[in-house]
Amino acid sequence: xxxxxxxxxxxxxxxxxxxxxxxxxxxxxxxxxxxxxxxxxxxxxxxxxxxxxxxxxxxxxxxxxxxxxxxxxxxxxxxxxxxxxxxxxxxxxxxxxxxxxxxxxxxxxxxxxxxxxxxxxxxxxxxxxxxxxxxxxxxxxxxxxxxxxxxxxxxxxxxxxxxx
Numbered sequence: 001x002x003x004x005x006x007x008x009x010x011x012x013x014x015x016x017x018x019x020x021x022x023x024x025x026x027x028x029x030x031x032x033x034x035x036x037x038x039x040x041x042x043x044x045x046x047x048x049x050x051x052x053x054x055x056x057x058x059x060x061x062x063x064x065x066x067x068x069x070x071x072x073x074x075x076x077x078x079x080x081x082x083x084x085x086x087x088x089x090x091x092x093x094x095x096x097x098x099x100x101x102x103x104x105x106x107x108x109x110x111x112x113x114x115x116x117x118x119x120x121x122x123x124x125x126x127x128x129x130x131x132x133x134x135x136x137x138x139x140x141x142x143x144x145x146x147x148x149x150x151x152x153x154x155x156x157x158x159x160x161x162x163x164x
Contacts, residue, residue, distance in 0.1 A: 044077065057125070064119070067114070067115070068116075072111075072112070075109075114130060
């Protein structure tokens with residue numbers, strides 16, 4: 001069984017209902033990612049997508065050491081943290097909405113918790129954290145990447161966009 005997971009941005013935690021005006025603007029227009037960082041971010045998202053797909057297989061097979069290793073890799077980020085200069089990190093942090101940053105931190109925390117559960121061979125907790133990670137992907141994409149993943153556009157929004 002293979003699950004195709006959609007990944008574009010730092011995928012992360014639960015959305016809050018009290019988003020700021022700036023967050024709402026980002027919701028409507030995507031994220032303001034500097035051009036020189038976009039290719040690095042794309043590589044990061046592709047690595048996370050691959051990791052999520054590998055988790056499906058390793059969890060289904062009970063390969064707990066492999067599951068823990070993948071979870072740790074996702075927790076630590078693959079490329080982004082290692083590739084950005086201090087100035088780029090500061091610029092990116094300044095350009096991203098606070099809600100996005102919170103979601104990113106939560107996603108990586110979930111990956112670490114999944115790794116911890118895999119070391120303990122606790123499949124129920126592993127599955128819970130995999131669910132939380134996948135849910136984070138969906139929430140982030142539906143909020144910040146609808147143009148890339150139109151399946152997350154609310155049909156009501158699509159309908160109202162075409163009215164003048």
